[in-house]
Amino acid sequence: MADTLAVSQRSNRNRRSCRYRWKWVPSSAATLEATETKILRRVNTDYEGRFVSLGESLGRLWTVTFNPTNSEKTPFVFVHGFGAGVALWAKNIAPLCQQRPFHAFDLLGFGRSSRLKFPRDDAAVEERYIRSIERWRVEMKLDKMILVGHSFGGYLVTSYALKYPDRVKHLIPVDPWGFPDAKLPILSRAIGTVFTGRNGAVLSILRVAGPFGLDIMNKTRRDLREKYSDLFDDNTITNYIYHCNVQYPSGEKAFSTLSESLGYAKRPMINRIEEMRKDVPITFIYGRDTYSIIDPSVGEKIQEMRHDAQVEVFIIDNASHQVYADQPTKFNNVMLQICKDIQ
Template identity: 25%
Template sequence: MFWNQFSSEKLEELEGIILSTLRTPYTTFHVPVELKSGSEEIWTISLNSESKKTPLVLIHGFAAGIGFWCRNLDELSKDRPVYAIDLLGPWLIQRGRSDIAAKFEDIIEDNSVFPNYVYHCNAQNPTGERAAYSMIWGYGWSKNPMLLRIDKLKKDIPLSLIFGSNTWMDISIGEKIKDLRPDCSVDIKIIDDTGHHLYSEKPDVFNDIVVTACHLHDKTSDVNENEIGENYS
């Protein structure tokens, strides 16, 4: 089958099927942004937005959408606000999508939902993807790699890096970051028997690591706030 036409109605329908697996109430909305190319809108989902804790923002990878977080949103939003945004654009379309459906087949019975969802996410006019495009050149090459400036990050900001043991990415980057931040908190987690999409392959493990990292941030923030209060008391 060859698709050649984007349908916003079809994308909304497919996304609705995927998000219907969530147990937590959620809200979807557009956020207006100003880019050099003009005004755009970023499609966003929010959960537990009433919480006063530091929000968690999820940004998906190439050729995906907010629906890809369906295994993670419930757990991650239990005690804090969670937002996920769409980075869209036709240039992100990937030919090989057969393995995507398999990662969600236990919660989405219809194996055509995710491949179709991926297509309609990427067949529309670009929105947030324009911002991503301005930061990279070619395929996956950073215009201004964070590794070259990670040592400039404030020392009291803890970092948690999560890799799949079978990912195509260079997981040695984690140790390089640790070496560049010798007096800082850098936690490296490698999830066994997972590839690049570890959030869907072993969601329970992934969710636990992210929740633990968020709690570490909460403790750090509480300490900093107490220190500020003591200085001004």
């Protein structure tokens, strides 16, 4: 484990007592890689992992690919949510990659991808993310994609589809963040500023806690450990999330720039979705017990708004925000149903 407590003892000729100094050895890229590898090996499916270079201004996206040889079918491209990484798709990869290639990458500022300094303008931040996805597609030599995004990733893949509809065979936002339009009073906005961490580091407690951060993560996110208990009976998953988030908070700051008070988006997607080209099929997947700011009814509203386009909404019972991990069998079956006729 990379995060350890090292105790150094200093002698003092004038004093018999010992002086101790706590030293924090921070998370390393090697530790994150090892933890991710441990998780992905449980998939029991060969995969390729590589950094895809996007050019000097965009850095690199860490990418994993399963079943790359089945190139005749439109590939899945999975995009994780806030504070996450590619390994959290571990319960979905094996069933889905049997049907077509499966790609997943760490968003800029998260996981093992480059941690750039983002602009402070929300439109510019969103544009940089969209440009990185498009550049990644070009480098991967993909013509069209079944584009799947969870939470923050759901917001970004929808924004991408608005700009590059020709590249999206089917759009699947999963419990997507940033869709509802919250009309908040000034007092609520002020309160929200405190709780959403306008300093751009909503996970900063993990870093401030130093050597105790990992213990905090393991104790406060036992729900994540439980979601993956069929794969691991230890803290592997929470360790992975910890090491994803104790590095420079590039992605956190970008998310903060895009966020309004109380966690809503400054540019809510429900106000922009009508700009989506009508021939882009959209399927929403929600957990019945998700967070209030996600609001599954938004998917149904969009279905009404786009009555002349293909829009479907699936709500999975006994699932919260991490619907793909809470009910993986149901989620995977829905995914296969959506894509059964897509070549």
